[in-house]
Structures are given as C-alpha cells and as structure tokens.
Amino acid sequence: MERIIATYHIETPIAPEDAAAILAGEQSSGTFVAVPGETEELKRRFAARVESVERTGTVTAPSMPGASSPNGTFHQATVRVSWSIEQFGTNLPMMVSTLQGNLYEIRAFTGLRLIDIDLPTSYGTHFRGPAYGIAGCRELTATHNRPLIGTIIKPSVGMTAAETATIVDTLAGAGIDFIKDDELMSSTANNSFEQRLDAVMDVLERHADRTGKMVMYAFNISGEMDEMLSRYESIVDVGGTCAMVSINSVGLSAVKRICDEGALAIHGHRNGWGMLTRHPMLGIDFKAYQKIWRLAGVDQLHVNGIANKFWESDDSVVASIEACQTPLFDQPNPLPVVSSGQWGGQAFETWRRTQTIDLLYMAGGGIMAHPMGQAAGVMSLQQAWQAAVEGLDIDQAASRYPAFAAARKKFEGK
C-alpha cells in the first residue's frame, strides 16, 4: 500500500528516536493511554511509521522558549515519518491535519518544522495540479524567451477604478505582460471589484485588439466562497485570464475549489507566509508548502526576490524558485512570482543563481516610480533581463540601455 512520507527537522530534550515515535503515535492510532480496540492488526495497517532518524547536532538553549532539559542538552535531528494512504486517501485538508496538525503541540518538541513531503504516485493521477503553470501563462500572455514582466498596482489601496484603468492603459501600452491587484486590494468603498474589472478589461481589450496580446491581470477575488466563484465567473465573462487568491487567508479547501474551475490562471499570493516559516525551527519550509498548493492547482506562486525588502535571504529565494521548477509528477510547474523591492538591477543575480527565465518578474515601485515614466519602467526590466541572459554585467547594461540606466540611478543612486 502506498505511503506518504514527511520529513521534519525536530529539536527535543529526549532521544530523537523517542520523540519521533511520539509524533508517529499522536498522528495516527495513539492516545495518552492504551485503549481497547487498538489491536495489532489495526496498528499494522494504520500506525504511522518512523522511517529514519538522523541526528544533526545538539544545542544548549531550546528554540522554543519555556522548555527545559534535565542535562541542558537539546538534540536536533532530521526524521522521516510515513503514513499509509489508507488513512486519508487524497483528501488534502486531512493530509495537512495529519502532517501538520497537533504534532506542533507536542511537549517533547522544542522545535518542529515540516521540510518536505514525498507524495505517492496515485496523487499524480488524482490531482491535476496547475491547469496552466509556466507554459500556460506564457501562452495566455504571448510571452516567450524571457521572463514575464509584471507589476502591482500601487498605491495598494485608495485609487478609484478609473485611476487604476489609467495606469493599466499606460502599462499595457508599454508592453507589460502581467498586472495584479495588491493583496490588500479587492473591493474598497471607492473601487468596487465590479467597477475595476469592467474598467480594466475595457482597457486591456482595446490593447489586445491593437497588439493581439491580452495582458494578464490578476484580479484579487479573495473572499467568501460564493462571492469568489461569482467574481471568478465575472472575470471569465469579460475575457480576463487570471484571478488572484491570498492562499493562506482563503484557505486550502476554497482555493482548491477555485482552481478546479480551470478557466483562469490562479495567482497564489502567500501573504501571511512569514508567520509560518520565519522561525527556522517552527512551521514549514517552502519546499513542502508549495507541493500542497500545487496539488490544489495554483498556477503562480510567490517566492519573494533577490535582495528583497523583507527578511528572507537570497539563498531561501533561490531554493524556492528551484522548488517550483522541480517537476511534480507530470504536472505543469507553477510559475514562480519574483517580487518585493525589485527593479531591473536584481535580474543579474537572479539569472546568475537560477539560470532560468521561467519567472514572473514583478516590480511595483520599480516600474511605477521610474523617472522616465511607467513605460520606461517596463522597458528597463526587459532590458535588464536581456542583458543578464546575454552575459552583460550591470555596468555594461547601463551603458547600452538608457531606460535601465535611469532606473539604476533612481534605485541604486549611481
């Protein structure tokens, strides 16, 4: 029978082997005292199994405060635990409750982090995965041989639908591939979802008639289930190609339901992610996290960016891009969304470290605040990527491309 294997980093004052056994018991057939009915056959079939325990070191202070160790030592280890697929089948929320449920509450752990999930073959058959992914998003935006260039409407909130449409008009005229609502913006008192959808799509249709290219606009539908479905339909009706959902806030079952529709590319915004991952010995690694959302069918996933304005290291960003571009079954790979404090300058390091152009490269202020205007902002990003892929360095790129040079002067001060 197929098994799902979860890899954790654990920290514990007791023997890591014992801590892993507690985890396996708590998350399958165990309770705090033996009960009737817990037969050997039942345990054979349904008990979670500790597959391996690899000790990685010791520390003298617990990662989570409030715990003590009799000898002042806390062991760190990588453990692999497996469950029979018979326990929860292909039910994703049940998989999450099993792999990430009450185990974080277990007293024996002073640190616990889900690092990876090995999924069984049947998941590749049952789940379609992203309906569009990288290839589909390239197709929808007619963008090939370079990253998709995108931006976020800023200011995040406060503008009217008409003001938003005016900016969209400029950006579409400048040859942008993708535009999105900010994650803080869905429907405000002065800019309803419906008004913005109509105003933006009018503009984009007009540009598409002229150029043959429909710019992808990610309308933020995050909200209640029925409203999301109805807004999704509205986007389809007026010829839009993308809806955005804040995956952590909306939650797994509703996001899966939206993705199942399959008529739009789904832009998965991971705001709230910092809470789940920022402490290195708590929560979940992106490698595991992105697998869950790929199974749900998300087409685009945020990965932060090189030299971002947030806490995340470049190494972590690079690992996240690689995770999205590692095949899962024969499903389309999701498009990594690079953003946060980005302008063309980071294209060079992003390319050097990832060697991929299969990215949605997003700049907010980096485009909207370009000194020569937003059209030059878009152009400067395309130039940066062209230069990076051709092997130019940042100085050479600035000499060759005036729009990029102007961006550099603005954002790097030289």
Added chain:
Amino acid sequence: MERIIATYHIETPIAPEDAAAILAGEQSSGTFVAVPGETEELKRRFAARVESVERTGTVTAPSMPGASSPNGTFHQATVRVSWSIEQFGTNLPMMVSTLQGNLYEIRAFTGLRLIDIDLPTSYGTHFRGPAYGIAGCRELTATHNRPLIGTIIKPSVGMTAAETATIVDTLAGAGIDFIKDDELMSSTANNSFEQRLDAVMDVLERHADRTGKMVMYAFNISGEMDEMLSRYESIVDVGGTCAMVSINSVGLSAVKRICDEGALAIHGHRNGWGMLTRHPMLGIDFKAYQKIWRLAGVDQLHVNGIANKFWESDDSVVASIEACQTPLFDQPNPLPVVSSGQWGGQAFETWRRTQTIDLLYMAGGGIMAHPMGQAAGVMSLQQAWQAAVEGLDIDQAASRYPAFAAARKKFEGK
C-alpha cells in the same frame, strides 16, 4: 468612518514607533518608494494609522534569529494599528490578509504577534456568528446545569464503522452528551464517511427513541468544498446535529461557507494551532484567533485543557476559555472544548479557575480506558464535575463516588 484596531506585540532593533509606522505603511497604501497617485486625500482616507505605542522592555537577543542590532538592543512594545473599514469592508479573508499578511515578513521586526482585534459595530450586524453556540448546543443535547461530557473515538483511526458504532452504543447507553471523530479520521479505506454516518446514527436514533436525548456526534467532514457540503447534507438528512471541521486545514472561506448553512452545530478543531502560536513572539494569540472563527460562525472551539499532555500552560488554557465566553456583539458565545489528556481529575482545577460549567469537557482515553468500562468512564466525569461545583476536593469526591475513585486510581495512580 468605522475602524478596525489590531493590537500587536512587536520586537525590533529600531524605535518601536518607527517600526509601527512601517507596518502601517506596508499594510495600507505604502510601497518601498513614493509613487504617483499617493495623494494626501488618498492617504487620509485609506492609510492605516498607528494608534498607540507602549514600550514594554528591551532584550539583548532577538526572538527571531538572523537579525542584529547596531547597539545590541531589541525593543519590545505593544502597538495598536487601525484600518478604515472602507479598505476591506466585511470580507474576512481580506481582513486576515491586512492584519496578518506580509507584515510578518518585515525585516524591522524580530518578533511580531497579533494579540487582539477590536471589531467595529457593523460587524455585529453583518455577521451572524455561531448559529448555536453554548445555548444551542445545550438545547440540541438536552444538557443543562453541568458541562457537556464528551469523548473522542479512539483509536483515532483504524476501526471499522461497525466497531465505531459499537463503542457509540456503549457511550450513549452511559449517558454521554457528545462524541466526535478524531481529527485524523474522516474517511479511511476500512471506514468510509457514509458507512460510519449510517452506523452511528442508527445507534443514536435508537437511544434517542428510548431517552428523548439525541447524543451529538461530530462527524469530521474536513475535505474539499463540494464533498464537505454533500457530507453536511447527509448528516442533516439522517438527523445528525453536528459536523466537525479542522479549521486551519480547511481554511477560512470554506469554513465560513459551511457555517453559513446553519443546520448543524459546527465543531471547530484547531489542529495546527501550535504552529501559529507556540512561539511567544510570533503568530497570533488565541484571543484574536477565536474572534475570526466566531465571525465565521464556528459553534465549538478547542481550547486544550488544564494539565494537558501538550505544551500549553494552564494560564493559557484559562485565558482561552475566558476569551470564548466574553461576549462578541450580541452573538451566541462559542462552546469552549476542553480536551487533551483529560479525565475527571482536572474538573476541580478547571472549575476553580474558570467558575464556569459552559464547557464541552472531553476525555478520550479518560473514558475509553476507564477500568470499570466506558459507562463508568462517563459517569466518573459527571461525578467529578458535580463534586467540583459542590465545593468538594478531589479526595472527598473519590470517597463519595466509586467510579470517580476508580478513574483516579487508573490515571493518577492513587
């Protein structure tokens, strides 16, 4: 215009006032560089506002690793930030993305925790809150003047539907008020949801015909949206009174959709909660968390228990019970679900510290492994509560009640 106020505990190497301003900017109209369109009028209407900053102390090591401070000092503070209701209206996922979104990623914070949310009056009109809550669950189970006594079917997974029904039969015969699936159990290879629903409800109907009391069984419907709705309907069709959802795994939009149906009491299981709250300077406090799920309409919310088997302190458990029983608008209060390693022995301290019987008091092994059988297990819990409320101590209770005395011998060894 109404505002929503969020209270955070923060930790930062910079001045807390500056860090709070960064948070407010990031979560409303800000970007990393000023952009056209960010007018004064727009900022007046939509900018988040720092309402107060109260410094609470300094530490010399950051709560989140990886950060440094020029002078080695990290400030801790309680800050209150407010948003105009015009930014997201009554859209709960958007509220979560605003109050708990990218702010956890901000570099200036070495700790950030959402402590409380002050909701505006209009939320009390817009959201119904729990359809049943404490009073409704008492009504549905015909249980008055004492806590509802409940149990979790154990072993968590592995038994057949028929084996489950046999246990339910014994428990119902013993006068239990509430039984639930384990959060790890929804539909297994040897115990499908439908089989279990039929087998359990047959038994409960039979007992209800005899006693006039329908035991509440929380069938775990956690899963995909449409399947949850269809299972919900199946429960209603056969006369069940409750459905269980793992709120973190299922997610907010889908849980709200389920609660909106209003035909069943919704048992909200918070597995995964440890990940969101265990680090004291990261994540979210239960006080804020439970408000979100009350607005969604959850009728029963887990709060752990006194002297539980997990990491959580008694103080934290008591605070959670109080949070659930603090009125929110004029909505029914949700029923706090006390569980984890419970038997009758904790009734005394639970009563002493909370002075409430408006609880669903759950014992898994505490009932199922009672030395005189499960009926005596149920009885021992009722006895413990009766004794506690009457002012008896644990020794006096054991002298008066043989079933409780037997439980004490089993679980306390004396």
